[in-house]
Amino acid sequence: xxxxxxxxxxxxxxxxxxxxxxxxxxxxxxxxxxxxxxxxxxxxxxxxxxxxxxxxxxxxxxxxxxxxxxxxxxxxxxxxxxxxxxxxxxxxxxxxxxxxxxxxxxxxxxxxxxxxxxxxxxxxxxxxxxxxxxxxxxxxxxxxxxxxxxxxxxxxxxxxxxxxxxxxxxxxxxxxxxxxxxxxxxxxxxxxxxxxxxxxxxxxxxxxxxxxxxxxxxxxxxxxxxxxxxxxxxxxxxxxxxxxxxxxxxxxxxxxxxxxxxxxxxxxxxxxxxxxxxxxxxxxxxxxxxxxxxxxx
Numbered sequence: 001x002x003x004x005x006x007x008x009x010x011x012x013x014x015x016x017x018x019x020x021x022x023x024x025x026x027x028x029x030x031x032x033x034x035x036x037x038x039x040x041x042x043x044x045x046x047x048x049x050x051x052x053x054x055x056x057x058x059x060x061x062x063x064x065x066x067x068x069x070x071x072x073x074x075x076x077x078x079x080x081x082x083x084x085x086x087x088x089x090x091x092x093x094x095x096x097x098x099x100x101x102x103x104x105x106x107x108x109x110x111x112x113x114x115x116x117x118x119x120x121x122x123x124x125x126x127x128x129x130x131x132x133x134x135x136x137x138x139x140x141x142x143x144x145x146x147x148x149x150x151x152x153x154x155x156x157x158x159x160x161x162x163x164x165x166x167x168x169x170x171x172x173x174x175x176x177x178x179x180x181x182x183x184x185x186x187x188x189x190x191x192x193x194x195x196x197x198x199x200x201x202x203x204x205x206x207x208x209x210x211x212x213x214x215x216x217x218x219x220x221x222x223x224x225x226x227x228x229x230x231x232x233x234x235x236x237x238x239x240x241x242x243x244x245x246x247x248x249x250x251x252x253x254x255x256x257x258x259x260x261x262x263x264x265x266x267x268x269x270x271x272x273x274x275x276x277x278x279x280x281x282x283x284x285x286x287x288x289x290x291x292x293x294x295x296x297x
Contacts (some may be wrong), residue, residue, distance in 0.1 A: 003156060006149060006213060008123075009052045009130040011043060012116040014060040014107035017135075019266060028063045030134035032263065034276045035283075039263050040066060040134040041096065048099050050145035052130065055100040056123050058107050058116035067104055072097050112233035114222050121219050128152070131236075132211030135264035138163065144255045148213045151186055157249030158214045158240075160189065163260050165207040171198050175237050177252045178203025185254040190244060194237040206252055209260060217248055 017029030030040040044055055059066060073093050103123060109115040117131060130145060138144040138161060148159045165174060178191040187206065196202040221239035244250055263269040274291075278284045 003153060004128055005051070006128045006130060006152070007052065008054045008056065008127055009047045009132065010116060010120050010124070011040065011047075011055065011057045011132055011134050012113065013040060013057050013063060013066060013134045014116065015135070015264075016060070016062075017264075019264065020269075026062065028059075028066055029264065030063075031065050031069065032269065034263075034273055035280065038069060039137075041069070043132060043134050043137060044070070044099055046137070046143050046145055047130065047132070050130075050143060050149060052145075053100060054103070054123075056103045056105060056120050057134075058105050058119055060107055067102075070097055070099070070102050109226070110229065110234040112235050114225065114234045114236040114239065117214075117218070117236070118222055118226060124216060124219075126216050128213065128215050130211060131214050136210050136260070136262045138210050138255050138258040138260050140255050140258040144210070144258060147255055148211070148253055151183075151251055151253045152213050154183070155186070155249065155251055157251055158212060158218070158243075159251045159253050160192075160208045160212050161210045162187075162206045162208050162252040162254045163258060164205050164254070165209075166199065166205040168198075170207060171196050171202055174207035174209055176202040176204060177206050177208050179252065182251070185256055187252040187254070189240075189250045189252050192237050192240050192244070192250070194235050206254065208252060215248070218243060 013028065013030045015029065017024030020029050020032065023032075031038040034042065047055060057066060073090070105119050105123070107116055107119055109118060130148070140147065142150075144161055148161060151159045160177065162177065172195055175192060175194040176196055177187065177189045179187045179189040182188045191203040192208065193201070193203060199205070218239055221242050222236070224242070225239050226234060240250055261268065261272040261275070263272050274287075277287050
């Protein structure tokens with residue numbers, strides 16, 4: 001029996017971005033530019049390239065700029081660009097609103113990675129979907145979402161984005177999975193621990209970051225976790241562990257030829273900007289010469 005096509009994606013974008021204050025006082029961290037395009041647009045474009053048609057963005061009270069970015073071009077900007085003979089730029093901007101069908105939901109409930117999913121359950125229904133974030137991502141060819149979906153097509157179940165991370169501080173930043181290898185860079189997960197704190201407490205050096213392909217079966221488990229939550233963050237990992245215990249298949253896909261970017265961190269954000277800028281034909285060489293001059297001077 002063929003597996004249902006994954007058509008929907010959820011992007012968590014409700015965080016306050018306190019590391020980037022005062023910029024994020026009025027502007028969402030997801031709108032931080034990678035040269036001339038906001039981070040969240042790269043995420044959306046990658047989703048659409050992988051076949052996603054409907055994108056649900058979970059936002060907070062100060063995130064209107066995200067909605068405006070994916071909306072139609074204003075009459076004022078459209079007129080300005082046309083009068084200035086900037087038709088090519090106008091077409092690029094116009095295409096942003098046609099990338100996908102967009103829906104926006106304000107996050108409610110406790111802080112944590114699981115809250116956005118409970119908030120959008122009514123829009124996902126009984127379909128598999130991608131759940132991802134707008135401040136960290138893995139660049140790869142084929143894209144990480146295509147790799148996740150290929151693993152799902154082969155095995156079914158839910159599939160987690162995984163990378164190798166073994167730095168001392170990494171075990172306090174990421175969730176880690178353990179399990180049996182069942183394919184090329186593919187592992188059937190039997191243990192998932194959020195922020196184990198040290199290598200000794202982690203089941204492996206395989207960190208889960210940046211996004212998942214999930215089955216709708218996760219929703220009852222999330223509600224169970226939410227009902228039992230007394231304090232602290234409402235995280236997705238405990239629900240996944242219970243799913244595994246009940247016989248649901250969850251796989252960890254180690255992304256092939258992937259480069260991980262964590263733009264929620266100031267230094268990592270700057271590194272990402274330089275990486276993107278240096279790869280561009282229009283400014284890369286000039287920037288490289290400038291940096292070389294600064295470092296030598």
